[in-house]
């Protein structure tokens with residue numbers, strides 16, 4: 311299969327594919343020539359598919375993937391800027407969840423959207439763990455509490471002691487402030503040796519959180535779970551990530567009980583201009 315294939319009936323030689331290629335792997339040797347890959351282009355290509363996606367004429371295929379295999383962008387259904395701004399600033403962390411679970415299809419749909427988050431060099435090394443079962447989530451929260459108890463027994467750090475102490479106290483009274491009775495937890499993880507994968511996982515989770523909000527679902531970052539998962543072997547065992555994988559972030563997810571009526575205040579932006 312050729313690396314790139316040009317339909318010369320359709321190609322207008324407008325050079326857009328070459329200009330947009332992240333690695334500048336498509337060139338035009340002469341003024342009016344058709345696009346051509348540079349030598350060893352296949353070794354450097356990050357398979358982002360932008361050359362196929364950007365061509366207005368549908369003239370280019372990359373490694374057998376042509377314009378007909380890609381979904382079309384539909385500008386008519388894109389929200390306008392004020393709608394998007396309002397959507398972004400009205401997303402809130404949900405901390406009270408209905409018992410009602412989401413279906414696998416709903417959870418898969420969220421992950422399907424998160425696949426479109428950017429990843430460094432288009433590596434797409436984001437892996438998912440979905441904990442669907444409420445009893446398992448309780449078990450995980452309990453392991454986070456065990457880890458906190460261990461730290462409390464050793465730590466002289468007052469701020470940490472009072473923060474974790476309150477969470478442990480609540481747990482002992484039957485209140486889960488770690489995973490908050492969420493019906494599901496979604497964790498993003500990656501092989502430990504993939505450079506930059508932590509950032510990719512976090513961006514993907516942020517996409518997923520927004521996709522959840524757009525569907526009337528509620529989500530909240532599970533920071534305590536993720537931190538404990540980095541340090542506490544019994545929790546790592548219970549999570550059972552593949553060998554060599556590391557957790558990079560997690561979200562609790564479900565139906566929210568409450569709606570927010572106002573947008574909370576934020577600190578002013580801190581900007582350095584140069």
Ligand SMILES: Cc1cc2nc3c(=O)[nH]c(=O)nc-3n(C[C@H](O)[C@H](O)[C@H](O)COP(=O)(O)O)c2cc1C
Nearest residue numbers: 401402403404405487488530531532533534535559
């Ligand atoms: C990395 C990260 C970890 C977080 N961990 C928790 C957590 O463990 N429990 C919790 O209730 N909220 C957690 N949050 C939610 C923050 O408290 C929340 O985003 C912040 O208060 C702002 O509120 P908003 O998300 O509604 O805008 C976390 C948020 C982030 C970004």
